[in-house]
Amino acid sequence: MADTDILTTLKILIIGESGVGKSSLMLRFTDDVFDPGLSATIGVDFKVKVLTVDGNRAKLAIWDTAGSERFRTLTPSYYRGAQGAILVYDVTNRTSFQKLDLWLNELETYSTKSNIVKMLVGNKIDKEARVVTREEGVKYARKHSMLFIEASAKTRDGVQCAFEELVEKIIQTPGLWETDQRSELRLSDGAPTQQGGQCGGYCVI
């Protein structure tokens, strides 16, 4: 019954500058409701979510920075043990794109797993005042061996896909995760085996 079919539990981080839409993205990743007036009096710290990828059910602990990134107070424990990280920037805000280097640096400093899978998300593509082109995003992601996706929390665009892609990549990375007891990995039609762990290159959805 219950959890017998859970393949693994994964820690996923969502990082990036304030106001890029991390929280609404987290909400969006996990449901169909978007509340534009969302103003939680107490922010959500993390969520436990079930996600099915290629017939494998993974339980995700998704961590949002809950605004503390504003004060640069993310502690090493926030990064500890994470198998995946979603770096978010706002396509209408160039500074948020430029600050990615900083976040990437911090991620590499504190993450305890060298082969952590990273995904770059260009958010708010539903807005008209875009200043960061898709090509720039692709290029940056390729340079840093990250998956890449553009998304909008207001539409379904890419959001679910982003999580699925990330989890799929983690599952394909040997040594990055551990199976919960007795669960067996179900490989979809000849899923490629990752060599050396590092997510090889970029991927545009």
Place this chain on the structure above:
Amino acid sequence: MNFKTMHLSPSFIEIEYIIILLLLTMEKETCQKQKVSEGKACEETDIGRIPDMLKETLTSSKNESTVMCQKCPSIILKPGLASTTNIEQFLPFMYQETASTTPDGETVKQFWCVDDIYSFENVGFSSTVGQIKYLTCADCEIGPIGWHDLLTKKSYIAPNRVKL
């Protein structure tokens, strides 16, 4: 407690004991199955703690049905993973007067208790408030639907704030 004594002179109370023991054994089996599959401790299975167990069995039970969000179709917890627990905790109401600055609330006295946060299917944890985190629906973020004790790592769901 001794089976033999009970069989020799069965009174009403003792028959009740036997039934409870049988139920406990059944529950233990279920729990052990869960233990194997989830690698998770099952508190009520220690046969050496019969008096406590008896008390617990008489006062607590597992959630028989799936625990869901009241507002959206999100599944919070699968059946059999939480036990009723008597514990008091003040929770702000899920719906507040927008003008109100201090949240109104109620003291909830009985909860579904979950030992391991990964037992949940989907659930959200608020930022820390004192020694606790509030639980929310992971999807629509309505809450608090319960609370999480940072010291004991146990989570408590308020039955009247979810759909069974």
